[in-house]
Amino acid sequence: MNPLVRLFGSGLRPPQRSRAYRPEIDGLRAVAVIAVLINHLDPRWLPGGFLGVDIFFVISGYVVTSSLLARRDGSRWQFLRRFYGRRIRRLMPALVVNIAIVSALFSMVVSPLDDFFAPVMRTGTAALFGVSNLYLLRQGSNYFATDNHFNAFMHTWSLGVEEQFYLVWPAVLLLCGLGLAGAGAAGLRRLKIASLLLLALSLALFLGLSFRGDSERAFFLTTARFWELTAGCGAYLLHRGSGSARDLGNWLTLPRWRQPLSLLAALAVLALLVLPEAWRMGTTLGITALTAALLILLGPTTGLGRWLCHPISLAIGMVSYSLYLWHWPVIVLARWTVGFNGLTLLPVLVVITLCTALSYRLECRFRYGHPAIPCLGRSGLAYPAMTVLAAVFSVGLQGPLLGRLFIGDRSHAVGQSVNNKRIVATTVDTTHCFQEPTDPVPGNHRPELCRTQGERLRPTVHFAGDSLSHMLIPLGGKMFTDGGYNVAFSARGGCPVPFFSPWSDDRDRSVRYRLCKPFADRELDALMPLLSAGDLLILISNLAGYFDKLEGPQRLQAQTNYTLAIRALAGSLRQRGAGLIIVAPMPSFPDKKVSGPLALCQREWFRPAWAMVPECRPKLVPRQEQLEHFLPLDRFLKQLVETTPGTALFRPFDSLCPPGSSFCSTHRGDDLLYSDGIHLTNHGALLLYPRLMAFLKGLAVSKSTPEGHVQPPPS
Known part of the structure; x- marks a missing residue:
């Protein structure tokens, strides 16, 4: 048989x-x-x-x-x-x-x-x-x-x-x-x-x-x-x-x-x-x-x-x-x-x-x-x-049945995306506003796809940089819906804006990042005609990663080139009545990586605690150790904005690692703030909202000095 x-x-x-x-x-x-x-x-x-x-x-x-x-x-x-x-x-x-x-x-x-x-x-x-x-x-x-x-x-x-x-x-x-x-x-x-x-x-x-x-x-x-x-x-x-x-x-x-x-x-x-x-x-x-x-x-x-x-x-x-x-x-x-x-x-x-x-x-x-x-x-x-x-x-x-069959806790669904960032009811999303390091620099640039079309009288906050800029799209969405700003995004993985060199480990010379300079130059050239008086450009890149292993003459050369790029950019922005904000380093967690969906770090009735992957556990680093690690870069950036009219420095560190804490953590309660060592989850990005809005409000009401410096509130 x-x-x-x-x-x-x-x-x-x-x-x-x-x-x-x-x-x-x-x-x-x-x-x-x-x-x-x-x-x-x-x-x-x-x-x-x-x-x-x-x-x-x-x-x-x-x-x-x-x-x-x-x-x-x-x-x-x-x-x-x-x-x-x-x-x-x-x-x-x-x-x-x-x-x-x-x-x-x-x-x-x-x-x-x-x-x-x-x-x-x-x-x-x-x-x-x-x-x-x-x-x-x-x-x-x-x-x-x-x-x-x-x-x-x-x-x-x-x-x-x-x-x-x-x-x-x-x-x-x-x-x-x-x-x-x-x-x-x-x-x-x-x-x-x-x-x-x-x-x-x-x-x-x-x-x-x-x-x-x-x-x-x-x-x-x-x-x-x-x-x-x-x-x-x-x-x-x-x-x-x-x-x-x-x-x-x-x-x-x-x-x-x-x-x-x-x-x-x-x-x-x-x-x-x-x-x-x-x-x-x-x-x-x-x-x-x-x-x-x-x-x-x-x-x-x-x-x-x-x-x-x-x-x-x-x-x-x-x-x-x-x-x-x-x-x-x-x-x-x-x-x-x-x-x-x-x-x-x-x-x-x-x-x-x-x-x-x-x-x-x-x-x-x-x-x-x-x-x-x-x-x-x-x-x-x-x-x-x-x-x-x-x-x-x-x-x-x-489509029509989207989410109808989902039997999990729907309150967990918000703010846990890693990759597919988007602002609802707009074209601002990962597809249009983020590029791979190896993607060709497109000739038919359409910046309007990465800009919210709100009230015309609103100032626009432009975010530009590497993948850290991309991670802030949820923050931009909240600024657009609740904060009275239009927002725009431009991001390319591993590519700082404005471009400078050298980088740690000579990554700027690698084939993978050879298009970073053309990308940054093209983005800034396309941005200038769009700026109006009162607009702001927020630069957020993993500066700590680019400077981290540079020492002696190499570090000095990198700082000099970055300074020249920032001053040239700030000068162009001032001519249009726009301001420039540089984002200081955020806490980082070496070797942290959630290998898989962030949803697996959330408990559901069908997903018991013992089913969660080990990477979901909180990772801690001493707060003081982090501050000391970033201190040289922070001093450099502080001096840069103090000597460059029309610039300000936003420090998000305390929003993610509050003063008084002995350790910085990848979690806030049960909520995951980081998907890896440097990239924020949606929840982590939204934690920056109160501090950033207070910072922007301080910029709006402050007066420029006779030298033309923007005087931000203490951050």
Whole structure:
């Protein structure tokens, strides 16, 4: 009896397999999916387990080529229609149900205001149309990148690669003259040449991107993965080149060598699975070649083949698609709720098993039909409709139904964003007003998108600088709604405004920051025509980080260059009646980093205290130690504003670390103030509001000295 019948019920018995069916391939699928599962449970257990996906790619190339070459249809339309009908029945029902259910569960336990909500939901929507790999590539690992360990649909990138391969490969066979009745050996020769050419081009692209340091494109792009799928095709053409069930691979090796060679290849595969991820490029090349070799060498009656054909191996291999679909979302949802650790490992595995069993039932009913519903196995319009309905549901959870399913404490939802800063009902947000250090400086600059359009008589406070400026967008939002100011923002990661050099560790000379000066110059040039009398420019950058390790002549040079830049800028502002404010250093917490969503640092009824990550605990630094560390920079800035007309120095330190405290903390009560060592959360940024408003009020009522200095209130 088929092991799946015993495990999941008699209603799942698949139809009789053809003679070309190779059960050892299902066993190889089992190895691949178990490797991925172990790696996703804990990468330390099997560092190279992610290579299981590469094994799947090679197997897919082999199996799809086998399926296509076995067809002898009467027309090209019939050939394509039947192939895509089989693929749709195989993949879409289980995927659609998975994305619909996981989207609903994710919306229940993750606040719609969380940074992770929109990217995760959009990944699921993209997966329905087979393009999640392209969406994830577009997301990238930017300055404030979303940690994909908390993206419930991250794993669908590989399905996107395979589905895009399915769109291309049947057309390649048709162009070679195959797939139709009467196709001959000439078509096979053309396919072998085309496969070899495509493999070479794709491999060259993969290697080129990898050596160039563009690892994300090498990872996500189908064109950079095509060589793995065509390696599977090549294995099939060597093994069963005629397209029939007759094994033509025996001539490659003497029978007595097949078993030791296959065992040696299997041991090499296991060796690659334990190598660290840092060796990814080499292990990917190795696992692809070894999998192709195993597809040629393995047989159901050889020693290794018999193990792969064991009932348990076959069972896992046959449910591998459903297991792959569900294991990752279950792990991720555990991270968002009860935590994923030694205490929850067994329950997580049980849930994964149950979800896999139910998904496989669904998969078989659509794939093979069901006596009670004869039309279930037919494609028709049902599958596109099913996909569109799931997409509408997913988009609805991001639009009209946004937040309706959330079952957590809604009072926690405000002020806990890390990346997606925005001022409600305006275009001032991260998308428009923050740039990566490596982003090209755009030529079509539109500063109006990063400026609130309030009452014209209001003065405008312009914030400019590096990522610390970006962190103050929530503060600007409160100034706009409650404080009677229009606000504007301009920020580029790692780039101070105005630009000066040198920086600590010579970072100003690195390729990553080579566009900082053009950015700063362009922003200030664009700002000048927008200024009116009474406007203010607030400069906030991580000055402590730029000056920190500079000593002697280097520090003196940096201070001189910064002074010259500030005085030139202040002079230009005075001509327009505007003032300049420099923000002094805030408390910092070396090595502090919350690795994941800030929401995981908040208790919910479904997220107990023991489920919180260790990084959520408060980090303390002695207050006096911080003051002494910043004292040289503070003295320099104080002297700079005292000798530069039209400037003032705002000190936010006491708002975040009140006088009388022995220690500065990353928390205020249960509220997290810092997402890492220097970047404020929304809550932390809003703590600056009372002090800043009092400071601005003091500037407004103070009179300029005869020398033209702005006299700020004590800060």
